[in-house]
Amino acid sequence: MKTMKTAVVYFSATNVTRSCAEAIHGELIRRGADSALVDVTPFSARSDPPPFREYGGLVFGAPVYGDFPPSVFADWLPTLAGEGKPCATFVTYGGRTPGYALYHMYELLREAGFRVRLSAEFPGRHTFNLAGWNMLPDRPDERDFETAREFAALALRRFDPGNRDAFSLQKPFGYDASIRMRREPPPSAERRWAQPVRVKECSLCGLCEAECPARAMDAQSGESDPAKCIECLHCVYICPEGALRTDDRLGPFYPEFLKEFGITEDILRHKQSRIIAAPWDTAA
Numbered sequence: 001m002k003t004m005k006t007a008v009v010y011f012s013a014t015n016v017t018r019s020c021a022e023a024i025h026g027e028l029i030r031r032g033a034d035s036a037l038v039d040v041t042p043f044s045a046r047s048d049p050p051p052f053r054e055y056g057g058l059v060f061g062a063p064v065y066g067d068f069p070p071s072v073f074a075d076w077l078p079t080l081a082g083e084g085k086p087c088a089t090f091v092t093y094g095g096r097t098p099g100y101a102l103y104h105m106y107e108l109l110r111e112a113g114f115r116v117r118l119s120a121e122f123p124g125r126h127t128f129n130l131a132g133w134n135m136l137p138d139r140p141d142e143r144d145f146e147t148a149r150e151f152a153a154l155a156l157r158r159f160d161p162g163n164r165d166a167f168s169l170q171k172p173f174g175y176d177a178s179i180r181m182r183r184e185p186p187p188s189a190e191r192r193w194a195q196p197v198r199v200k201e202c203s204l205c206g207l208c209e210a211e212c213p214a215r216a217m218d219a220q221s222g223e224s225d226p227a228k229c230i231e232c233l234h235c236v237y238i239c240p241e242g243a244l245r246t247d248d249r250l251g252p253f254y255p256e257f258l259k260e261f262g263i264t265e266d267i268l269r270h271k272q273s274r275i276i277a278a279p280w281d282t283a284a
């Protein structure tokens with residue numbers, strides 16, 4: 001049998017999605033695929049993507065930000081040429097809900113000409129744990145990675161040109177209204193709570209600016225552009241000198257956040273990774 005060339009293409013600000021992508025990539029290789037791992041988190045990686053044309057199947061992974069995939073990643077998907085290629089999608093989410101993210105990726109990839117053949121969701125530690133939150137600090141764990149490996153095995157079967165298994169996602173209630181709401185408000189020029197703050201002098205190495213997914217960070221001033229910053233906290237996570245922190249208001253907001261969304265320890269404990277494989281499975 002001919003070796004299938006696959007790529008696992010992921011966006012990951014704090015390495016949660018990356019760890020799931022690595023588990024999927026490792027399993028694809030173990031099962032004989034010629035798999036590539038492609039990190040499209042930095043802005044520059046998306047302006048010059050590898051030639052996806054040469055792959056027999058692609059896996060796209062991203063975290064959930066406010067019920068949707070990161071805007072910069074979602075804006076990039078429609079620029080790809082799907083040319084009828086099969087793909088699979090997965091999201092990681094911080095224990096609240098994956099929201100509309102899988103369905104949104106499904107729509108964008110179909111519009112780009114891909115055939116979405118499978119999806120999955122993985123709970124992972126919340127980005128805002130960097131501000132002292134405590135959402136799923138130990139996830140993804142070995143069970144999640146086991147599901148990621150099962151997902152990879154099934155993706156490989158679904159990428160086979162002869163595979164006829166049906167797959168589609170049903171549009172979740174409220175999706176259209178949420179999309180309209182996302183498009184309507186103009187970007188705010190005010191600093192928001194989840195934007196990074198530089199708290200001490202640094203060597204000005206420039207990493208935060210070079211790696212910023214949204215080209216929002218200015219390393220010289222240590223400030224992000226409020227109109228561009230997607231609050232992913234990648235810069236806080238990677239700064240080698242710990243010079244970037246979260247805003248003082250974000251940490252103390254945690255109890256109110258739990259209350260607002262009715263999130264309890266018990267609910268968090270029961271969050272499970274899930275493969276969505278059949279047309280009657282739902283994405284939200």
Ligand SMILES: Cc1cc2nc3c(=O)[nH]c(=O)nc-3n(C[C@H](O)[C@H](O)[C@H](O)COP(=O)(O)O)c2cc1C
Binds near residue numbers: 017065097
């Ligand atoms: C701006 C922002 C918004 C988020 N919104 C959600 C959300 O709507 N639901 C949720 O469960 N987690 C949410 N999260 C948590 C992330 O989805 C989660 O921590 C993810 O696994 C991070 O992946 P990464 O390390 O690959 O970036 C949000 C995180 C950020 C930074």
Ligand code: SF4
Binds near residue numbers: 202219222238244
């Ligand atoms: S990554 Fe950290 S040390 Fe480097 S320029 Fe940015 S804030 Fe300064």
Ligand code: SF4
Binds near residue numbers: 215224225235
């Ligand atoms: S400046 Fe904003 S968008 Fe850029 S890495 Fe930092 S948090 Fe993310």
